[in-house]
Amino acid sequence: DARVTQTPRHKVTEMGQEVTMRCQPILGHNTVFWYRQTMMQGLELLAYFRNRAPLDDSGMPKDRFSAEMPDATLATLKIQPSEPRDSAVYFCASGLVGGYSNQPQHFGDGTRLSIL
Amino acid sequence: AQKVTQAQTEISVVEKEDVTLDCVYETRDTTYYLFWYKQPPSGELVFLIRRNSFDEQNEISGRYSWNFQKSTSSFNFTITASQVVDSAVYFCALSDGPGAGSYQLTFGKGTKLSVIP
Numbered sequence: 001d002a003r004v005t006q007t008p009r010h011k012v013t014e015m016g017q018e019v020t021m022r023c024q025p026i027l028g029h030n031t032v033f034w035y036r037q038t039m040m041q042g043l044e045l046l047a048y049f050r051n052r053a054p055l056d057d058s059g060m061p062k063d064r065f066s067a068e069m070p071d072a073t074l075a076t077l078k079i080q081p082s083e084p085r086d087s088a089v090y091f092c093a094s095g096l097v098g099g100y101s102n103q104p105q106h107f108g109d110g111t112r113l114s115i116l
Numbered sequence: 117a118q119k120v121t122q123a124q125t126e127i128s129v130v131e132k133e134d135v136t137l138d139c140v141y142e143t144r145d146t147t148y149y150l151f152w153y154k155q156p157p158s159g160e161l162v163f164l165i166r167r168n169s170f171d172e173q174n175e176i177s178g179r180y181s182w183n184f185q186k187s188t189s190s191f192n193f194t195i196t197a198s199q200v201v202d203s204a205v206y207f208c209a210l211s212d213g214p215g216a217g218s219y220q221l222t223f224g225k226g227t228k229l230s231v232i233p
Contacts, residue, residue, distance in 0.1 A: 033220060043207065043223040056218065091161060097219055104151065105221060107161035 002026040006092050006108035014116050018080040021111045024073055025094030032075045033105060034067055037089040046090075049075065050097065082115045089113070118143045120210050122224035129198050130232050137193045137227045139208030145169075147213030150184065150191040151221065156204040167191065169213055198231045205229070 005024040013019060025032050033048040036059075047057035047067040057067060064083070069075045079086055089112050093105040119142040129135045141150065152164040165175065167184050175182045179196045195202055205228045209221040 042225045045220045104163055104166045109160045
């Protein structure tokens with residue numbers, strides 16, 4: 001079965017450090033989403049791309065978060081500088097969207113981030 | 117704005133009992149999709165089902181069944197003869213529909229199901 005691959009699975013780092021999370025979407029999927037899961041807020045959308053173009057990043061703190069998709073096989077989410085409140089599980093999901101045909105989003109296993 | 121409400125925070129059942137997880141949604145879209153995802157203790161999010169707002173036909177897949185009622189804006193999920201492996205957090209989610217654009221998911225807060233042997 002095709003899968004969304006996220007790395008790293010776990011990351012522990014100190015406040016102020018840069019964090020980079022990577023995602024390899026399912027081959028052929030044209031839409032990539034980044035979600036964050038916390039106990040308080042649940043699952044919330046941070047940003048998403050279609051055909052590598054950023055369409056919406058309104059869910060991200062702009063001053064410290066950035067999302068890019070340098071090619072069709074790689075999406076990245078960076079936090080610089082990181083803060084303890086960024087501790088969460090970050091999920092990448094990909095789906096195929098095209099007019100009236102589309103496939104549901106499938107999620108990666110997530111990156112569990114802890115900022116000390 | 118879209119909203120998904122899962123009023124049941126936690127449910128405990130004894131193995132082999134049937135259990136229904138409730139989901140109520142709000143949207144102004146005329147076409148939309150509804151989803152259920154499972155998050156087992158290992159943490160991954162597993163896709164279970166997607167329903168199109170055009171199609172109110174109930175669906176059954178093995179021990180799982182889904183009851184979609186547009187009139188009450190509900191999309192409930194029933195597990196028949198529950199098993200310990202069904203223990204997980206279950207999320208109901210909503211996105212805009214075909215041709216509309218973003219397909220981003222709006223999630224409920226989840227229902228934690230514990231199946232006791």
